[in-house]
Amino acid sequence: MVTRSAGMRTAVRETPFAVRSGDSDGGVPVTTPRVPAREAAEDELSKPMYHENDPSLLRRLLDWVWERIGDLLDAAAGATPGGWVGLTVVVLLVVLLLVGLRLRMGALRRTPGSAGRGELFDDRPRSADEHRAAAERYASAARWSEALQERMRALVRSLEERALLDPRPGRTADEAAAEAARVLPDHTTGLYAAALAFDEVTYAGRPADQAAYLRLRDLDEAVRHSRPQLTGGRPTPAAPGGGTV
Numbered sequence: 001m002v003t004r005s006a007g008m009r010t011a012v013r014e015t016p017f018a019v020r021s022g023d024s025d026g027g028v029p030v031t032t033p034r035v036p037a038r039e040a041a042e043d044e045l046s047k048p049m050y051h052e053n054d055p056s057l058l059r060r061l062l063d064w065v066w067e068r069i070g071d072l073l074d075a076a077a078g079a080t081p082g083g084w085v086g087l088t089v090v091v092l093l094v095v096l097l098l099v100g101l102r103l104r105m106g107a108l109r110r111t112p113g114s115a116g117r118g119e120l121f122d123d124r125p126r127s128a129d130e131h132r133a134a135a136e137r138y139a140s141a142a143r144w145s146e147a148l149q150e151r152m153r154a155l156v157r158s159l160e161e162r163a164l165l166d167p168r169p170g171r172t173a174d175e176a177a178a179e180a181a182r183v184l185p186d187h188t189t190g191l192y193a194a195a196l197a198f199d200e201v202t203y204a205g206r207p208a209d210q211a212a213y214l215r216l217r218d219l220d221e222a223v224r225h226s227r228p229q230l231t232g233g234r235p236t237p238a239a240p241g242g243g244t245v
Contacts, residue, residue, distance in 0.1 A: 128158035135217070144208040145201045148216055152198040155220040156180075164228055173198040183228040190219045 126134075131154035138147035156176045159165040164183050165176065173195035181188040194216050200206040 126153075126157070128154045128161055131157055132220070135213075139210075139213060142210075144210055144213045148197060148201055148208040148213045151213065151216045151220055152194055155194065155216070155223055158220070158224060162228075173202075180223075183230060184223060184226055185229060187219065187223055187226065190215075190222075194219055 131150045135147045135150035135154060138144075138150060152173060156165065156171070156173075159176075159180055160167045165171075165179055174192075177191040177195035180191050184191070197208065197212055197216065201208050
């Protein structure tokens, strides 16, 4: 049985298509010209019965892709000192580097509220005392990251309640620290450190510890009893009916 049309074409070119007439003892061979013989062979091979086991289009595409990938890997191995062993070492080094960077930077979390802005408040408005109570509950359970977050929110909400900051939705920890430092310059360093700790916990996934929470709690208490400097640079309090947090 003929299985490949290319092979048949070659055979037709090399030998004439002969048909023997008469009996097996001595007939006169009848030759068919090359072109009609080739056309007859192509017609025969075009029948579906010869293509039942051909690979599908998807399989041929996948085979082509894997061949190209294999060519690229072979080329990379040939260009890498040590061949395949050297290429494997390079790949492992790249993987280890990526893992190290991920561990160093921490697991990134999706910013709640809006994409990438990093707002302080991401749920219903609550008072400073409510945020402080939530912070103490988390602290009693040794959940220091959540406790630190709530204490930072308590600090900022307290400044809003005292009309030292505008009650403004979408405010970030950095923005709150910068605005609060204008009216509480004695606490500038602590406010910026608190904002950084909040961002690291909330958006870089770095866990807080007890010491970090206690520093923020002490800052909150100190800010509560601080006298603001209201000359030059205090934000104008929002008018009644302004945006809620």
